[in-house]
Amino acid sequence: MSEKRIMLGNDAIARGAYEAGVKxxxxxxxxxxxxxxxxxxxYDEVYTEWAPNEKVAxxxxxxxxxxxxxxxxxxxxxxxNVASDPLYTLAYTxxxxxxxxxxxxxPGLASSQNEQDTRxxxxxxxxxxxxxxDSGEAKEYFKYAMELSEKYDxxxxxxxxxxxxxxxxxxxxxxxxxxxxxVYERQVPKYVMMPGSAIGRHxxxxxxxxxxxxxxxxFSVNKVEYKDKKLGFITSGIPYQYVREACPNASVLKLGVVxxxxxxxIEEFCKNVETVYVFEELEPVIEEQIRAWGIDVKGKECFTxxxxxxxxxxxxxxxxxxxxxxxxxxxxxxxPILCPGCPHRSTFSVLNKLKIHAAGDIGCYTLGAVAPLNVxxxxxxxxxxxxxxxxxxxxKGKEYIKNWVATIGDxxxxxxxxxxxxxxxxxxxxxxVMILDNRTTGMTGHQEHAATGKxxxxxxxxxxxxxxxxxxxxxxxxxTVDAFDVKEMERVVKESVNSDELTVIIAKAPCALLKGxxxxxxxxxxxxKCKKCGMCMKIGCPAMTKNADGTVKIDETMCNGCGLxxxxxxxxxxxxxxx
Amino acid sequence: MNIMVVGVGGQGTLLTSxxxxxxxxxxxxxxxxxxxxxxxQRGGSVVTFxxxxxxxxxxxxxxxTVDVLIAFERLEALRYAHFxxxxxxxxxxxxxxxxMTVVIGAAQYPENILQGLEKSHKLYTINGGxxxxxxxxxxxxxxxxxxxxxxxxxxxxxxWIRVLQSTxxxxxxEINTKAFEEGYNL
Numbered sequence: 001m002s003e004k005r006i007m008l009g010n011d012a013i014a015r016g017a018y019e020a021g022v023k024x025x026x027x028x029x030x031x032x033x034x035x036x037x038x039x040x041x042x043y044d045e046v047y048t049e050w051a052p053n054e055k056v057a058x059x060x061x062x063x064x065x066x067x068x069x070x071x072x073x074x075x076x077x078x079x080x081n082v083a084s085d086p087l088y089t090l091a092y093t094x095x096x097x098x099x100x101x102x103x104x105x106x107p108g109l110a111s112s113q114n115e116q117d118t119r120x121x122x123x124x125x126x127x128x129x130x131x132x133x134d135s136g137e138a139k140e141y142f143k144y145a146m147e148l149s150e151k152y153d154x155x156x157x158x159x160x161x162x163x164x165x166x167x168x169x170x171x172x173x174x175x176x177x178x179x180x181x182x183v184y185e186r187q188v189p190k191y192v193m194m195p196g197s198a199i200g201r202h203x204x205x206x207x208x209x210x211x212x213x214x215x216x217x218x219f220s221v222n223k224v225e226y227k228d229k230k231l232g233f234i235t236s237g238i239p240y241q242y243v244r245e246a247c248p249n250a251s252v253l254k255l256g257v258v259x260x261x262x263x264x265x266i267e268e269f270c271k272n273v274e275t276v277y278v279f280e281e282l283e284p285v286i287e288e289q290i291r292a293w294g295i296d297v298k299g300k301e302c303f304t305x306x307x308x309x310x311x312x313x314x315x316x317x318x319x320x321x322x323x324x325x326x327x328x329x330x331x332x333x334x335x336p337i338l339c340p341g342c343p344h345r346s347t348f349s350v351l352n353k354l355k356i357h358a359a360g361d362i363g364c365y366t367l368g369a370v371a372p373l374n375v376x377x378x379x380x381x382x383x384x385x386x387x388x389x390x391x392x393x394x395x396k397g398k399e400y401i402k403n404w405v406a407t408i409g410d411x412x413x414x415x416x417x418x419x420x421x422x423x424x425x426x427x428x429x430x431x432x433v434m435i436l437d438n439r440t441t442g443m444t445g446h447q448e449h450a451a452t453g454k455x456x457x458x459x460x461x462x463x464x465x466x467x468x469x470x471x472x473x474x475x476x477x478x479x480t481v482d483a484f485d486v487k488e489m490e491r492v493v494k495e496s497v498n499s500d501e502l503t504v505i506i507a508k509a510p511c512a513l514l515k516g517x518x519x520x521x522x523x524x525x526x527x528x529k530c531k532k533c534g535m536c537m538k539i540g541c542p543a544m545t546k547n548a549d550g551t552v553k554i555d556e557t558m559c560n561g562c563g564l565x566x567x568x569x570x571x572x573x574x575x576x577x578x579x
Numbered sequence: 580m581n582i583m584v585v586g587v588g589g590q591g592t593l594l595t596s597x598x599x600x601x602x603x604x605x606x607x608x609x610x611x612x613x614x615x616x617x618x619x620q621r622g623g624s625v626v627t628f629x630x631x632x633x634x635x636x637x638x639x640x641x642x643x644t645v646d647v648l649i650a651f652e653r654l655e656a657l658r659y660a661h662f663x664x665x666x667x668x669x670x671x672x673x674x675x676x677x678x679m680t681v682v683i684g685a686a687q688y689p690e691n692i693l694q695g696l697e698k699s700h701k702l703y704t705i706n707g708g709x710x711x712x713x714x715x716x717x718x719x720x721x722x723x724x725x726x727x728x729x730x731x732x733x734x735x736x737x738x739w740i741r742v743l744q745s746t747x748x749x750x751x752x753e754i755n756t757k758a759f760e761e762g763y764n765l
Contacts, residue, residue, distance in 0.1 A: 006612070163613065168614070169609075169610065245641075311636075311641050312641045312642060334622075337622040542676075
């Protein structure tokens with residue numbers, strides 16, 4: 001079979017896993033890694049699941065590997081922080097069958113809270129990192145990563161970045177080859193990491209890394225392309241494409257394994273090429289190691305640690321290109337916004353009216369931080385809203401948080417929020433926590449989770465009841481409110497923040513973009529009755545604009561008929577009608 | 580050939596660029612596409628790129644290199660106009676969607692965008708929304724715009740229609756084909 005297909009990077013990674021004979025995959029959604037699991041779930045031969053968080057996902061994959069089948073876990077860069085606990089020690093235990101940890105970095109922050117570089121974590125955990133530069137390589141290198149994992153008895157990190165994951169290029173499809181399951185043997189010194197065995201495994205880790213460093217100069221994915229020997233680049237991943245675009249005649253050392261580095265190969269390249277630049281997005285991981293060997297290369301003094309690179313950036317810095325700076329028109333920004341009919345808008349409109357501050361979390365509802373809603377004051381990481389608010393109360397007392405709540409989505413709550421809520425119960429909090437339950441993992445594009453009743457494969461399963469969960473850990477008050485019932489929401493929030501007891505409010509209404517959502521209504525403005533006061537515009541709905549005469553207009557095709565705007569019109573100028 | 584599709588999250592820019600990509604692939608070219616996912620989509624400014632040729636390296640188009648820029652909204656056309664090369668073609672869906680900064684009065688929507696762009700670019704405009712509405716489904720506006728753009732990208736009309744029909748949902752094949760024809764025949 002030979003078929004050429006144009007594939008998204010994430011689709012190609014999934015295809016690589018399929019062809020490599022992966023049998024078990026566990027993941028938590030996170031841009032830009034999410035689609036890998038969604039594509040992989042389409043292959044019947046592969047067991048795939050959404051775990052509640054990345055630590056669980058990696059442990060599931062490790063269990064499968066120890067049991068003897070090829071496995072993988074997928075996550076975004078910040079997800080690796082959550083999974084770091086098993087990651088660092090899995091470097092010690094090594095694997096039985098191959099274990100690949102796919103981690104997607106997000107230079108340029110398309111949808112993340114920071115720009116951390118996974119290669120830094122890999123170095124401190126002493127794990128090899130494989131990095132492809134297009135979809136075709138993504139598929140092939142995944143198989144290579146799986147082989148490295150088994151050959152060197154180590155988990156392997158497979159690094160992708162947003163531009164690779166979310167760009168499409170041509171892939172040659174191959175067949176799935178499933179190796180025999182490895183035999184499981186009880187090996188306490190290898191798999192039970194108590195001090196007596198871990199001390200021995202640390203020796204193994206160091207030895208393995210040294211051996212790989214020697215072998216890396218011969219790895220087929222580390223390639224030298226000699227052309228003009230005056231100018232050369234050491235690069236990997238998507239930046240390789242920028243180098244080739246801007247400098248087709250330069251010599252290039254393209255690394256497919258970026259940790260450990262192939263020292264001999266790099267030394268030889270730098271000897272043969274007059275001026276060598278290290279072209280790597282984010283941290284100077286490669287550059288600093290080469291400099292530490294006493295080799296003179298150029299790097300971050302020319303290129304930033306921030307954002308995505310480009311060919312023009314290279315042209316500007318290097319080739320003295322003067323005509324590649326272009327004048328941009330000065331136009332109003334168009335930042336992302338909550339959709340028309342979004343239940344979060346309704347909840348935030350109430351909090352805004354009550355002048356309440358919110359410790360926020362990770363999800364679409366982070367957009368509640370900006371005008372005109374202006375409700376969220378903090379966003380750090382998954383699950384942090386609840387613990388942050390707890391810290392505020394312990395610092396300043398019960399009265400201080402009477403105009404504060406924590407807001408967290410249903411999926412995020414199950415990810416790591418529940419631990420923080422247990423802490424609140426245990427340590428006598430009086431706070432108000434709002435679970436914005438829209439029945440899905442919204443921001444990453446509607447993934448199932450442990451409370452939706454469906455698995456990643458689309459099968460029916462038990463749906464965790466959030467109310468019962470909160471009650472069972474000892475939350476004294478758990479109240480469910482329809483997110484669009486603003487009057488009831490206002491009453492419940494006021495009562496909760498003023499109470500000295502811990503309260504969880506579940507603000508419930510499905511995401512407006514959820515599949516199968518029907519919108520029987522739409523809203524309309526009676527321009528005769530409209531007094532142009534602009535109160536309805538304060539909810540920040542993108543379906544609403546102003547006519548030239550100052551009256552409000554609602555775009556019929558965009559409006560989902562949630563009727564939130566109607567609640568904010570004192571003059572009865574907005575009516576909700578059937579579509 | 581460098582093609583850039585810009586618009587507002589939810590307008591169907593992604594599907595448009597995927598159809599262009601598939602058509603180029605059928606033409607035997609090396610091809611790369613770049614998309615936007617995640618939070619960046621939610622009603623925000625959305626950019627996708629399609630590049631094809633004998634060999635394509637980077638998956639994005641650089642400023643000053645775009646042959647055909649397809650803009651689904653006027654302000655977005657202006658925002659990315661500097662990506663066009665000197666003799667590049669600009670296709671603009673003549674509609675206005677106010678960004679939140681304008682809705683809340685923090686910024687002003689620029690006046691006379693098209694008149695300004697016309698002075699410096701080869702500009703073709705269409706009101707895809709109205710054409711689509713007249714056909715009976717306002718959602719196919721992106722196919723109307725694609726039809727107009729297709730003429731400036733190249734490839735046989737029949738090839739475009741074949742790819743279009745194999746990409747859109749079965750029950751919308753007929754209306755999408757009509758929408759493409761409307762744009763193409765303009």
